[in-house]
Amino acid sequence: MARRSGWLRGWEGLLLGILILVVAFNVINARHYVGIQNLVNLFELHIEEIMVALTMTFLIINGEIDLTVGSMMGLAGCVMAALWEKGIPAPYGIAAALAVGILVGAFNGFMSTYMGLSSLIVTLAGLIGFRGLAFVLLEDRSVGNFPGWFDHLGQQPLVGPFPFAVLAFVVMLVVSIIILHYTGFGRYTYVIGNNKDVARYAGVNVRRVKMTLFVASGLVSAFAGLLLAARTGSMRGDTGTGTELAVITMVVFGGVSIFGGTGSMFGVLLSILITLNLRNGMGLLNISGDVQTGVLGLLLVVAVLVPTVGNALRDLFRRRQVSTHPRGAGEQKGGAS
Amino acid sequence: MATIRRYVRPEQLRVFSLVFLILAIFLFFGSQIQGYFSVRIFNRVTSDVAIVAVVAMGETLVLLTRNYDLTVGSIVGVTAFFVGKVVSAYHGLPPVAAFTLAIGTGALMGAVNGVVISYGRVPSLIATLGLLAVYRSILVGAPTDKIVVAHLLPPWVLNLAGASLFSIGGFYVTPLLVIALAVLVVFHLVTRYLRFGRRLYAIGSNPEAARTGGMPVDRTVFLAFVLSGALAGLGGIMFLVRYGDLTVGAAQGMELNVIAAAVVGGVGAFGGYGTMIGALLGAFMIDLLDLSLLRWLQISDFWVGAFLGALILLAVTVDSVIVTRLRDIWAKGELRAGTARESAAAGKEEDGGA
Numbered sequence: 221m222a223r224r225s226g227w228l229r230g231w232e233g234l235l236l237g238i239l240i241l242v243v244a245f246n247v248i249n250a251r252h253y254v255g256i257q258n259l260v261n262l263f264e265l266h267i268e269e270i271m272v273a274l275t276m277t278f279l280i281i282n283g284e285i286d287l288t289v290g291s292m293m294g295l296a297g298c299v300m301a302a303l304w305e306k307g308i309p310a311p312y313g314i315a316a317a318l319a320v321g322i323l324v325g326a327f328n329g330f331m332s333t334y335m336g337l338s339s340l341i342v343t344l345a346g347l348i349g350f351r352g353l354a355f356v357l358l359e360d361r362s363v364g365n366f367p368g369w370f371d372h373l374g375q376q377p378l379v380g381p382f383p384f385a386v387l388a389f390v391v392m393l394v395v396s397i398i399i400l401h402y403t404g405f406g407r408y409t410y411v412i413g414n415n416k417d418v419a420r421y422a423g424v425n426v427r428r429v430k431m432t433l434f435v436a437s438g439l440v441s442a443f444a445g446l447l448l449a450a451r452t453g454s455m456r457g458d459t460g461t462g463t464e465l466a467v468i469t470m471v472v473f474g475g476v477s478i479f480g481g482t483g484s485m486f487g488v489l490l491s492i493l494i495t496l497n498l499r500n501g502m503g504l505l506n507i508s509g510d511v512q513t514g515v516l517g518l519l520l521v522v523a524v525l526v527p528t529v530g531n532a533l534r535d536l537f538r539r540r541q542v543s544t545h546p547r548g549a550g551e552q553k554g555g556a557s
Numbered sequence: 558m559a560t561i562r563r564y565v566r567p568e569q570l571r572v573f574s575l576v577f578l579i580l581a582i583f584l585f586f587g588s589q590i591q592g593y594f595s596v597r598i599f600n601r602v603t604s605d606v607a608i609v610a611v612v613a614m615g616e617t618l619v620l621l622t623r624n625y626d627l628t629v630g631s632i633v634g635v636t637a638f639f640v641g642k643v644v645s646a647y648h649g650l651p652p653v654a655a656f657t658l659a660i661g662t663g664a665l666m667g668a669v670n671g672v673v674i675s676y677g678r679v680p681s682l683i684a685t686l687g688l689l690a691v692y693r694s695i696l697v698g699a700p701t702d703k704i705v706v707a708h709l710l711p712p713w714v715l716n717l718a719g720a721s722l723f724s725i726g727g728f729y730v731t732p733l734l735v736i737a738l739a740v741l742v743v744f745h746l747v748t749r750y751l752r753f754g755r756r757l758y759a760i761g762s763n764p765e766a767a768r769t770g771g772m773p774v775d776r777t778v779f780l781a782f783v784l785s786g787a788l789a790g791l792g793g794i795m796f797l798v799r800y801g802d803l804t805v806g807a808a809q810g811m812e813l814n815v816i817a818a819a820v821v822g823g824v825g826a827f828g829g830y831g832t833m834i835g836a837l838l839g840a841f842m843i844d845l846l847d848l849s850l851l852r853w854l855q856i857s858d859f860w861v862g863a864f865l866g867a868l869i870l871l872a873v874t875v876d877s878v879i880v881t882r883l884r885d886i887w888a889k890g891e892l893r894a895g896t897a898r899e900s901a902a903a904g905k906e907e908d909g910g911a
Contacts, residue, residue: 331870340682341826341873348813349866355859457859465686478680510805514694517687524679 667786
């Protein structure tokens with residue numbers, strides 16, 4: 221256990237180093253980088269993704285995955301928009317969208333825990349299917365003209381310079397940290413991720429924990445979708461496409477093992493900050509969104525490769541040490557080669 | 558019963574059920590839609606399906622080893638675009654060279670996947686999730702204009718799309734279909750009879766056991782990714798031939814259709830089982846159903862996603878509930894037959910002793 225937390229500290233240390241480098245780079249390159257407005261901006265531009273990243277952290281630590289998040293965001297927004305288009309007041313539309321989020325989460329959870337299917341495949345089907353439903357609702361229309369208070373909530377600061385979404389994220393972050401690291405539910409999340417069967421034999425209600433997490437993921441994704449609709453002021457069938465990739469990249473880069481059982485909210489927070497700052501910096505350098513995604517993809521692969529390559533190099537070095545030192549045989553070999 | 562068990566495997570039942578389903582779909586819609594029983598629907602389906610089927614067969618090689626290759630959509634896009642640019646610039650390039658270039662480009666990207674996954678020990682889902690974005694951004698960020706236009710392509714590319722090698726009663730056998738069938742034959746034989754092919758199944762069934770058993774797991778998985786990339790490259794040039802006009806977003810999201818085709822075709826999502834013909838039939842069935850539904854309900858194209866998602870889920874559920882149970886029955890039968898043989902042998906020995 222001590223060793224694992226040591227490794228994690230190492231990983232988080234690395235992330236902290238990267239973060240400092242990226243921020244330093246941004247400070248040197250952009251005059252307006254330092255300042256509360258840019259800081260708020262930094263968060264606001266990807267606020268939906270980082271919100272979903274919080275619930276995704278729980279799910280991945282739990283040994284599951286939810287690929288439907290992007291489609292869920294689109295579906296929730298489209299439900300609200302379609303109802304609004306039909307003349308139903310926005311509060312009912314919002315309630316319906318959140319209810320759909322809960323339902324979809326419960327469905328994902330049911331299929332993955334009670335039917336014994338892999339959440340990867342279930343949510344892959346959902347990724348296609350729920351996006352399809354979003355298209356069914358809005359077809360190729362773009363629905364906007366939401367009520368003033370809705371747009372205002374998404375686009376204007378609420379308290380001081382902070383908009384509603386940023387405040388909501390901060391609250392959710394604090395709640396997530398407390399639940400994951402300071403409650404029994406959080407411990408269960410880890411235990412199940414480490415070994416589902418052992419957890420079950422130890423009397424943990426595995427199914428309930430997993431169901432809760434899937435429902436939370438659906439609900440938060442729906443909420444994020446609504447925020448996205450409010451922020452951009454319009455909704456289309458393809459809104460939020462590809463979010464799952466960005467979210468999973470952030471979580472895994474934060475040191476959460478894709479096999480479950482390890483990782484921390486702190487690491488994910490660092491990874492979120494790095495991602496946001498990198499995007500901000502690349503945006504300042506006029507690098508297009510697609511290329512930014514590519515750079516983040518590369519970062520993900522390299523980040524997971526580094527420990528392996530490091531270990532391989534260390535092994536190589538050790539083996540050489542072992543083979544050159546003992547009993548003269550090594551010396552002969554060394555001389556021969 | 559025992560003889561039936563010996564000659565019919567659950568996997569074969571799965572393929573038969575797929576053929577049966579396709580026939581059922583065909584008959585059902587035939588009774589619903591006037592003029593449905595024409596060769597036109599087959600011609601439409603086969604020309605679209607050939608590309609997805611080729612890529613799906615490559616994906617199957619990877620799926621068999623309990624890995625995922627999510628980069629295939631990007632590889633198809635990059636190859637189609639790259640080869641499109643090259644043949645537009647050099648009209649003298651022979652078709653064979655263009656195909657070799659496409660397959661080589663795909664294999665190269667597949668090799669990158671393979672190195673990262675089997676030698677770098679990165680879980681395939683993460684590695685290909687990252688690399689899918691990397692390949693796509695290479696395409697988007699490349700300093701060329703962002704489209705390939707059909708009228709700049711050399712004539713052979715355009716002719717290949719409309720050509721039919723021969724026709725059987727109005728049913729056109731297009732070059733794309735022939736390529737798909739050739740890939741099917743080759744890789745059916747590879748997975749059935751070659752040592753490499755059998756190892757794919759062994760690794761997917763139990764990676765640790767395969768490693769302990771002395772199989773070159775890393776090399777085999779690496780090769781599976783290279784082949785998947787190469788077939789995606791082949792799919793890329795087929796994509797170019799079929800559509801001609803391309804943007805940098807070409808074939809984006811195709812990996813999902815490809816995995817859907819394989820899974821509907823009975824390829825296990827956790828490795829270890831599945832057949833090439835299943836992947837091909839899966840791709841065929843999805844497209845046939847898709848096209849038929851569009852004509853039957855007069856529904857819009859927007860339903861495609863919703864319906865595809867439901868279909869995958871259905872296929873996976875049926876697989877997990879029925880096929881797994883069948884496999885259990887088969888395994889138990891084999892066990893019983895084994896013990897029966899043993900006790901019979903033991904009995905004989907006793908007889909001999911007496």
